[in-house]
Amino acid sequence: xxxxxxxxxxxxxxxxxxxxxxxxxxxxxxxxxxxxxxxxxxxxxxxxxxxxxxxxxxxxxxxxxxxxxxxxxxxxxxxxxxxxxxxxxxxxxxxxxxxxxxxxxxxxxxxxxxxxxxxxxxxxxxxxx
Amino acid sequence: xxxxxxxxxxxxxxxxxxxxxxxxxxxxxxxxxxxxxxxxxxxxxxxxxxxxxxxxxxxxxxxxxxxxxxxxxxxxxxxxxxxxxxxxxxxxxxxxxxxxxxxxxxxxxxxxxxxxxxxxxxxxxxxxx
DNA sequence: TAACTGTTATATTTATTGTATAACAGTTAG
DNA sequence: CTAACTGTTATACAATAAATATAACAGTTA
Numbered sequence: 001x002x003x004x005x006x007x008x009x010x011x012x013x014x015x016x017x018x019x020x021x022x023x024x025x026x027x028x029x030x031x032x033x034x035x036x037x038x039x040x041x042x043x044x045x046x047x048x049x050x051x052x053x054x055x056x057x058x059x060x061x062x063x064x065x066x067x068x069x070x071x072x073x074x075x076x077x078x079x080x081x082x083x084x085x086x087x088x089x090x091x092x093x094x095x096x097x098x099x100x101x102x103x104x105x106x107x108x109x110x111x112x113x114x115x116x117x118x119x120x121x122x123x124x125x126x127x128x129x
Numbered sequence: 130x131x132x133x134x135x136x137x138x139x140x141x142x143x144x145x146x147x148x149x150x151x152x153x154x155x156x157x158x159x160x161x162x163x164x165x166x167x168x169x170x171x172x173x174x175x176x177x178x179x180x181x182x183x184x185x186x187x188x189x190x191x192x193x194x195x196x197x198x199x200x201x202x203x204x205x206x207x208x209x210x211x212x213x214x215x216x217x218x219x220x221x222x223x224x225x226x227x228x229x230x231x232x233x234x235x236x237x238x239x240x241x242x243x244x245x246x247x248x249x250x251x252x253x254x255x256x257x258x
Numbered sequence: 259t260a261a262c263t264g265t266t267a268t269a270t271t272t273a274t275t276g277t278a279t280a281a282c283a284g285t286t287a288g
Numbered sequence: 289c290t291a292a293c294t295g296t297t298a299t300a301c302a303a304t305a306a307a308t309a310t311a312a313c314a315g316t317t318a
Contacts, residue, residue: 012306019227026230038263049308054264065234071263071315084235092237093245095228098148099221100249101155105194106213108221110250114243116222120229121239141275167294178277183295200284200294 001037002029003046013048017056022065025076026124036066036074130166131158132175142177146185151194154205155253162207165195 003020005013024030036042039057043050057074060066064082067075084092103113132149134142153159165171168186172179186203189195193211196204213221232242 014306019230022227022234023230026233039265040263051309052307055306057264068264070265071317073263081234081236084232084237088235089237089245092228092232093249096245096249098151099224100246101148101152101253103213103221104155104250104253105151105210106217107210108213108218110247113250114246116218116225117229117243117246118239120222120225121233121242124230124233143275168296169294180278181276184275186295197295199296200286202294 001042001045003042005046005048014052014055014059017053018059021056021060023124025065025081028124030076032076032080033078034076036076038073130171130174132171134175134177143181143184143188146182147188150185150189152253154194154210157253159205161205161209163205165203165205167202 002024003017005016007013009016011019021030021036030036036057037045039050039053043053057066057068061068065077067077069075100113131153132146134145136142138145140148150159150165159165165186166174168179168182172182186195186197190197194206196206198204229242
């Protein structure tokens, strides 16, 4: 796995885990149906507690990124991640708003902001339909 | 003031304060040099503790949005907010990355994402040079 | 049977958040 | 001069979140 945690960050490590797995899916490094490490093995691999990994997995399950089979294991959602609905988009806007407000205050132009977004999109679209 | 707090939100209220003041500056509702309410009056206005307001003000001061004169009061930075440097932009990219990764997973196209950003920029650019 | 799965329960530690009072030092208005 | 106002500091407390530590349970699989 490609997990790289920053224990000094103000971002909780269970959230770092969630984000890095989502990024792995976006990057198509993690494919639909692909298995994820068990909570215990991943925890010991990266040197954290089993419950912290489990918390991350539960979040990812709640949001449809993964499936958890009780006595089998954890798998990237074989049907793909559910498409964004209205509430997802509203949440996205809510998260985006303060970033854009600060960017405007700091004189980052709309063009520069959009270019940054485009380059990030490009980061994830190595091989996509 | 245009402060509207959500006490049910998972976002800390001191951060809600920070964001709403930054948005007020971006919207040019708060102008450079304009005075902000004292920690005590704002706290009592919105029904929270003085220290919570002070925490928000300290963050805004740290980031150059406001100036605090010891026995005078709090003022929107008269020289304007310091422009983004490399570390600001790196932080912006860091904050943007998980939003874009999830958007890709949820099949939000680059075009749709960019349109959302544009419409948010438009929200703040009511009267700008 | 043994080793593995996710899950649940309990407990503890630590950090963050928010509140509550009180006081200090300087400014300003009456 | 006094009173009321600034931000600031200190201390204490409660509630919550984050992370760890053990332990056990119920199925699955080699």
